[in-house]
Amino acid sequence: MAYDKFTVLKSTAVPMPIENVDTDQIIPARFLKATERKGFGDNLFRDWRYNADGSPKNDFVLNNPIYSGKILVGGKNFGSGSSREHAAWAIYDYGFRCVVSSFFADIFKNNALNIGILPVQVSPEFLHKIFTAIEADPKAELVVDLPAQTITISATGESESFDINSYKKHNMTNGYDDIDYLQAMKEDIKSFAAKSMY
């Protein structure tokens, strides 16, 4: 799917300092029954966000009006478990464009990049600084600069650089995806397939 280009994102952030947030929490399996890619944001973190009767849980961060923004900051090992891309869709559909953590599960990271969400992996120390800054001021802004590969806490000026391979960076900053790339090399794929044993 083509998505919006990602260059520099300046936004407040929503803090979720929980480790091992698995994709079953991000979007529970019972909400995977759609055949189209829309509306998943309503059920983002469904069981953490709502009581069984549908009323919001006041102690969950998405229900706390002091926090908002396009950046979700999670604890270590964010996005573990199921390969469901619906988890990334739900995050995107809710309005997040970037997830920050000290560690991401592999499939989630790929899924996020494939649909235009930037996963930014920072050191545990910098993650702690981000949580501290948001705790001190829920309106604390983060600046995620993809071309420069840096993330900065505006209030303190503290900054850290993050890794992304240049191919994915090129795609994100231009709004391209892998399918565009693969379509352009079909002849190579055909000749490779002709030699394949299976």
Added chain:
Amino acid sequence: MSKIPATLFDKVWDSHAVRKIEDGPDVLFIDRHFIHEVTSPVAFLGLENRGLSVMFPEKTFATADHNTPTINQHLPVQDPLSANQLKALESNTAKYGISHWGLGNPRNGIVHVVGPENGITLPGMTIVCGDSHTSTHGAFGAIAFGIGTSEVEMVLSSQCIMQQKPKKMRITVTGSTGKGITPKDVTLYIISQLTAAGATGYFVEYAGEVFEKMSMEGRMTVCNMSIEMGARGGIIAPDETTFAYIKGREKAPQGAAWDNALAYWKTLKTEEGATFDKEYTFNAADIEPMITYGTNPGMGMGITQRIPVAQEAGGSAASYEKSLQYMGFQEQEPMLGKKVDYVFIGSCTNGRIEDFRAFASVVKGRKKAEGVTAWIVPGSHIVEQQIREEGILDILTAAGFELRQPGCSACLAMNDDKVPAGKYAVSTSNRNFEGRQGPGSRTMLASPLVAAAAAVTGVVTDPRELI
């Protein structure tokens, strides 16, 4: 120039790299693509929106499993959303000429069970599916991993996927396992040692005596759970056990093609002196029957142990406490004797014939405990048939259990098989996440033997006392 010794993983990966992009992913050719009803519809929609077609429909195989009921499969599916997904799979596969084993087809079953049992999964292949437990197929010496829906679209349209080559880890388990120790215990033990993120970024090769002696069913259980420690996949070098399992299966090579394939498969092993980015070695004698007490598969322990305190468990204390609170357990408590409301035997982890044989070995001559609801769900119709033919059904029936029909069932509870809020389930599936088996459900992961012991006693019980 001397050649650098290669790992099994390198041999398979490198022989499938159509192109290597500098400081980017490799373009990896995919030999087998499995699809199911949940993660494929949006990918097909994507193809249509772009005006693309399926490049090699004969390399893709479809089955319905995640959403299917486990009773009355001959009747129309009641849930309209599930029915809609099943219908989408049927029409999409028909439109593009992809073989499809839908509900009612004698080959239908869970994708990771039917691939191997029909000879579709073979050594040296690259295999993907929009399901994280695709790692199962690594048991055959294949590179197999789960992908997202955008990647399903990629593979349908180009038979390739763009992936950064993972780092390599080898996990060696030496010695022999004791009485009552199953492959599920071996894998839950490894994950408890490495944590739920301990292998993230890696592809794991399993080596050593324990895996060499293990059946194919057992190897599939181990590779299946690789994802639960964050690994991209697990792989085990093919050997005589592998070849004997494959030979004669419907879609396996025959005649001269078999001989050619076999000659190639025999080269698929890690060479002496090859290096890994990380290595771990464990001793099989340290492994007890395992059970999980928390909300990720890394939170497991020997069944006779006590729940660790937060400091011993590692990670943040707040997350650990949140997890125990969800389960209604406390630090330092024993798990033995804890009440069990539900027992689930099945899933792509433990829904194979060997698992039902193990379950029946404990159940034989005993009765289902009062108050326990047991869901006994074969991984495929072929497994179901074996259960009947081997007399296992008679043992189950005599003990008061009912056999259901194949599917993913209560592993992810997308169908009606949901554990109610607050109830405790001993489950042979692969995930104990919050609400995994139904909103508010509490899951303890264990082997079929531990599940059987719970099913007949109604509490967490050491199966070694019953065998």
